[in-house]
Each structure stands twice: as structure tokens, then as C-alpha cells.
Amino acid sequence: EPEVTQTPSHQVTQMGQEVILRCVPISNHLYFYWYRQILGQKVEFLVSFYNNEISEKSEIFDDQFSVERPDGSNFTLKIRSTKLEDSAMYFCASSEPRLAVSTDTQYFGPGTRLTVL
């Protein structure tokens, strides 16, 4: 069964450094998402991406964050100048729009644990 993959599984960085989290969505999917989950808290939506542009973003997704689909398979989340509070699990998800049903199942990856020291 096709699945969303994410690399690395764990990223440790120093405060102020830039990190790039990578995701490979399911190949025929067209919508891509990033979520985060701070330890012990809810899963929070960050951003969605369709047709090479941001479709929707939350208040959390400020200028520190950016997303990109650099090629036909990868979807990346860049965090510039990381802060201690960016430490969290980051989940990528993808969905395939179905013409007959306008709400779509999102398939999540296993996540990248980001630790900012």
C-alpha cells in the first residue's frame, strides 16, 4: 500500500539554525499538508499546498516557515532561525482530490521529531 514517507526521523539542531524537513507524498496525490504536534499537545495544522502554491495556512505558519515542492516527488518544510519552541513532531500528509466527493482522506507520514537545543 502506498504511504507517505518523511526524512529524517529525528533532527537535532541548535537554536537559530535553519532546518529542512522532507516528505515524499503518495505519488498520485495533489494536495500536501504540514502539521506539528508539540509533546503532549494537540496536532496543529500549519499549511496546505496545491498546484505549487500555498492553499491555506494557520496563524502558526509565519515568515519563519516556508514550503516547497522542489521536484515531482518531494515536499519540504523549511524553518528558518529555529527557536526552542519549534521542538515538536512534524507530520506531512497528502490527499487525492476525488471529483465525486469533495472531502478527501488525508494520509499522514510517520513524522520527523525536531529537537531544538
Add this chain to the structure above:
Amino acid sequence: DAKTTQPNSMESNEEEPVHLPCNHSTISGTDYIHWYRQLPSQGPEYVIHGLTSNVNNRMASLAIAEDRKSSTLILHRATLRDAAVYYCILLYSGGGADGLTFGKGTHLIIQP
């Protein structure tokens, strides 16, 4: 997004049915009811969704009240692997790339 209310936790025995309730009294006519779950140390996983009629799939059943103000996720025969946090989420049917709004969900504990 319309709000959902779920119990913080529920406990059940292995191989028994589990009924997980969700209240969504402010649901609009265009909202689908989605259920996701998150197993320990994993990403969320789709379980089931519906609009008005009850739905069944290989994982679970979804029973939707006639007035749509509540729904129940039914696991017919819980296993230890079903221990997870279950999220009831309303999603506008307009589609597109809508982000999911997760609440705290129900932490389901399965006793052997």
C-alpha cells in the same frame, strides 16, 4: 470550523465492542464527520467518514444521529492494537486543501 466534544478517555476490554461518542451540535449541513486515530508514536490515521447515513468499512462503523448533532464510532471487536487517541473532526464539504482541526480526542485504553 464547527466544534466537536469527546470524552477525554474511555476504557474497554479486548475483543469487546467499543462505542466512542462525539457531539457536534453546531454542525452545518455541508460538514462531513471524519474520524482519525493516532496510535502511540505514529502519525494520525484515517478511520472513517460520513455525511448523513451510517457508514461501514473494514476498520469501523460510523453511526450518525438523525439530527446529525452527534455521532458514534464503533469498533466491533477491539484489539490491543486499537489503543489510540481517536479524533472526531468536522470538515467542510467544499473540498480543496482544508487543514484538519484536531481537538484533544478520546484516549482509548484497551485492557487485555
